Amino acid sequence: MGNFMDAIQALTERVSVPQLTGPDITPEEERVLFQAALRAPDHAWLRPSRYLTVRGRAREALGRIFLESEADWQSLPQDKQTKLLNMPMRAPLIIVAVCRPAEHPKVPADEQLLSTGAGVQNILNAAWALRLGAIWRTGEMAQKPEVARGLGLADGEIIVGFIYVGHVNCTLKQPPELPLTDYVQDWPAKSS
Numbered sequence: 001m002g003n004f005m006d007a008i009q010a011l012t013e014r015v016s017v018p019q020l021t022g023p024d025i026t027p028e029e030e031r032v033l034f035q036a037a038l039r040a041p042d043h044a045w046l047r048p049s050r051y052l053t054v055r056g057r058a059r060e061a062l063g064r065i066f067l068e069s070e071a072d073w074q075s076l077p078q079d080k081q082t083k084l085l086n087m088p089m090r091a092p093l094i095i096v097a098v099c100r101p102a103e104h105p106k107v108p109a110d111e112q113l114l115s116t117g118a119g120v121q122n123i124l125n126a127a128w129a130l131r132l133g134a135i136w137r138t139g140e141m142a143q144k145p146e147v148a149r150g151l152g153l154a155d156g157e158i159i160v161g162f163i164y165v166g167h168v169n170c171t172l173k174q175p176p177e178l179p180l181t182d183y184v185q186d187w188p189a190k191s192s
């Protein structure tokens, strides 16, 4: 560690990195990622978010869960089976972001999901600042009850995303510069 990026540079330049590789994320790097995650805003401090780390051989077990979540998976073509088994092998670390919205008179479930989303974004930004790559993925695996069960989630827990974290293994995308005025307007609008 040590070679980390200025916060504003990280926030304004981060891109998602779809192709990731080893070496493994170090315990120090992981600690930073989760310290950042736990600084997400959280209305009423309900602590709705938790994170599972899947690394090394555990990724194979996750691939198995992905495969066996498919109906009649034994009948799938071999290449489709291999694809599902290998999905978690696309990065040295997969973080499963989990939200368990609680009943609360002032904090709707959506706000609690947003809090977990903010935690995920903090992880993405922290990874980038550490000069790692990361990408937030969901897809059907995040929706399937079989996957949630396989991961040992409790009733009411929701998979907000699988965050793949590793070292950059592709050309980084150059995001287009967006004109801020398309997205940001003064209110009330000035009459001309």
Ligand SMILES: Cc1cc2nc3c(=O)[nH]c(=O)nc-3n(C[C@H](O)[C@H](O)[C@H](O)COP(=O)(O)O)c2cc1C
Residues within 6 Å of the ligand: 014, 015, 016, 017, 135, 136, 137, 138, 139, 160, 161, 173, 175
């Ligand atoms: C909730 C959520 C789920 C996503 N799921 C996927 C996914 O399953 N697969 C994927 O390729 N990209 C997924 N994305 C998009 C990428 O994470 C990323 O935002 C997108 O590639 C744009 O890249 P950028 O972050 O560099 O702008 C998801 C994004 C969000 C916010």
